[in-house]
Amino acid sequence: MATTFHKTKLTVSFDNFFQRAKEIKEFTSSKGQRYKVLRIESSEMFFLRLDAKGNKEWKMNLKNVYQAYKELEDFATINFKHYVPITHSPARGLLLHLAMLQ
Numbered sequence: 675m676a677t678t679f680h681k682t683k684l685t686v687s688f689d690n691f692f693q694r695a696k697e698i699k700e701f702t703s704s705k706g707q708r709y710k711v712l713r714i715e716s717s718e719m720f721f722l723r724l725d726a727k728g729n730k731e732w733k734m735n736l737k738n739v740y741q742a743y744k745e746l747e748d749f750a751t752i753n754f755k756h757y758v759p760i761t762h763s764p765a766r767g768l769l770l771h772l773a774m775l776q
Contacts, residue, residue, distance in 0.1 A: 677704065678748075678749075679704070679749040679766065679769075679770070679775040679776065680749075680775065680776055681743070681774065681775060682773055682774055682775060682776050683773075683774050686743075686774065688737070688740050691736070691740050691743075691772070691774070692717070692736055692740075694772050695714070695719065695736055695768065695772065696714055698711050698768070698771060698772075699711055700724075701764075701767050701768055701770075701771035702767055702770075702771065703763040703764060703766065703767035703770075704763070704766060704767060704770055705763065706725075707723060707724075707725050707763060707764075707767070708723070708724040708725055709721045709722065709723055709724065709732075709764055709767065710722045710724055712731065714736070717735055717736045717737045718733045718734070718735055718736070719733065719734055719735075719736055719768075720732070720733045721733070721734075721764065723764075732760075732761060732764065733761075734758045734761040734764060734765055734768075735758060738757040738758050738765075739754075739757065739758060739765045739768060739769065741757055742754050742756075742757035742758065742765060743769055743774060743775075749766055749769070749775055751763050751765075751766055754766060
């Protein structure tokens with residue numbers, strides 16, 4: 675049976691979300707993938723996947739992650755596709771790390 679995730683904070687501003695996201699150095703996806711945050715430029719978070727071979731730098735738009743949080747009811751990773759192409763799992767992992775999902 676698939677795990678379902680639910681919002682824990684129904685009213686959180688983008689500014690609050692962004693300030694908290696800027697403090698993160700590492701986070702983990704719901705499936706145990708570890709990510710190291712390299713930097714944030716504008717609203718883009720740049721990170722490395724620590725459990726992957728190579729040092730490919732990934733990025734995801736934090737405004738889009740926040741938008742997904744506001745609009746989605748079902749937080750299956752595939753549902754993040756419209757908001758953050760390719761980085762579905764890290765997006766959900768970031769929300770879990772920030773205790774915005776449980």
